[in-house]
Amino acid sequence: MRALTVVPEQPGSLRVDTVPDPRPGPGELLVRGLALGVCGTDKEIARGEYGWAPPGRERLVLGHESFGQVLEPVGDFAEGDLVVGVVRRPDPVPCGACAAGEFDMCRNGRYTERGIKEIDGYGSELWTVEADYAVRLDPRLRDVGMLLEPTTVVAKAWEQIQRVGERAWFEPKRVLVTGAGPIGLLGALLGVQQGLDVHVLDRVTDGPKPRLAQALGATYHHEPVEKVLGALEPDIVLEATGVGSLVFDAMAGTGSYGIVCLTGVSPTGRSLTVDAGTVNRELVLENDVVIGSVNANLRHYRAAADALGRADLGWLAGLVTRRVPLDKAADAFEATGDDVKVVLDLAGER
Numbered sequence: 001m002r003a004l005t006v007v008p009e010q011p012g013s014l015r016v017d018t019v020p021d022p023r024p025g026p027g028e029l030l031v032r033g034l035a036l037g038v039c040g041t042d043k044e045i046a047r048g049e050y051g052w053a054p055p056g057r058e059r060l061v062l063g064h065e066s067f068g069q070v071l072e073p074v075g076d077f078a079e080g081d082l083v084v085g086v087v088r089r090p091d092p093v094p095c096g097a098c099a100a101g102e103f104d105m106c107r108n109g110r111y112t113e114r115g116i117k118e119i120d121g122y123g124s125e126l127w128t129v130e131a132d133y134a135v136r137l138d139p140r141l142r143d144v145g146m147l148l149e150p151t152t153v154v155a156k157a158w159e160q161i162q163r164v165g166e167r168a169w170f171e172p173k174r175v176l177v178t179g180a181g182p183i184g185l186l187g188a189l190l191g192v193q194q195g196l197d198v199h200v201l202d203r204v205t206d207g208p209k210p211r212l213a214q215a216l217g218a219t220y221h222h223e224p225v226e227k228v229l230g231a232l233e234p235d236i237v238l239e240a241t242g243v244g245s246l247v248f249d250a251m252a253g254t255g256s257y258g259i260v261c262l263t264g265v266s267p268t269g270r271s272l273t274v275d276a277g278t279v280n281r282e283l284v285l286e287n288d289v290v291i292g293s294v295n296a297n298l299r300h301y302r303a304a305a306d307a308l309g310r311a312d313l314g315w316l317a318g319l320v321t322r323r324v325p326l327d328k329a330a331d332a333f334e335a336t337g338d339d340v341k342v343v344l345d346l347a348g349e350r
């Protein structure tokens with residue numbers, strides 16, 4: 001079968017390889033890959049800036065935004081079921097969080113991640129997954145199932161916001177989502193589903209992003225962030241760009257008891273001058289909280305599947321702005337101005 005592989009830490013090593021078909025072990029499903037979402041993390045790995053190969057191996061099969069169809073079922077699964085594989089696996093110790101099933105909160109950093117850290121990913125025509133780490137999707141989601149994983153990331157972020165908010169009286173009304181990429185827009189979707197007044201900020205003034213935000217019933221902004229924050233004083237900022245300066249603007253610009261949830265991974269090595277006293281003063285005097293949120297556990301996969309099930313299918317399909325066949329995989333890693341989510345087609349004709 002064909003698989004998209006890379007040598008971590010080696011820029012330019014991405015290629016489509018022919019590798020042996022995987023054989024499911026006990027308790028594992030054999031899955032035909034249908035599609036794979038490509039995200040910023042995949043691009044970082046392809047640029048040689050992130051990622052770890054499986055121990056003793058040079059190449060890693062890339063891909064963690066999975067979607068496929070069961071060929072050989074086990075347990076409760078049936079042939080033909082649409083499934084997504086979970087990204088992270090608990091550390092081997094395991095730490096307390098991993099032992100409790102909250103591997104997204106791993107404390108010792110020895111977790112592994114499919115397609116990212118030490119285990120092959122889902123970017124192949126066939127893949128296997130432990131039935132315990134597979135999530136079944138409603139057949140209605142056949143064209144958009146690869147959006148589940150990014151949705152799990154925002155399902156976790158929203159859960160964290162809710163839990164932090166509940167430390168005192170909490171009735172949030174308004175959220176500003178910074179960044180109208182897939183994470184931002186899916187975060188906005190979940191905000192709208194909760195009945196919040198959702199605002200989305202991005203730099204672009206036309207193309208699919210403003211349209212997609214407005215189609216959700218959210219308000220789209222492209223003015224400077226300080227101006228938008230000043231006018232809105234949001235209860236919550238869901239940050240999905242990873243742009244350092246924006247993170248600090250968000251921390252200073254929420255309303256009282258504000259929560260800023262950071263989901264974007266920034267490039268390192270860029271410095272920024274910040275008035276730390278003002279940031280500290282703001283956080284203390286307003287009981288503000290800043291939380292970082294990464295990855296997702298099974299609870300978030302279920303919440304995300306539920307959220308996608310309630311979303312408008314046409315809107316979800318609109319997030320997928322480009323589909324690239326596996327043999328042209330490199331094209332999916334080149335940004336074009338109007339991309340929201342680029343998807344690799346794993347099941348197309350050769």
Ligand code: BGC
Pocket residue numbers: 039040041042064087088113116149150153294295296
């Ligand atoms: C993935 C997460 C993963 C993180 C860090 C993200 O792109 O969605 O599942 O934990 O990268 O490796």
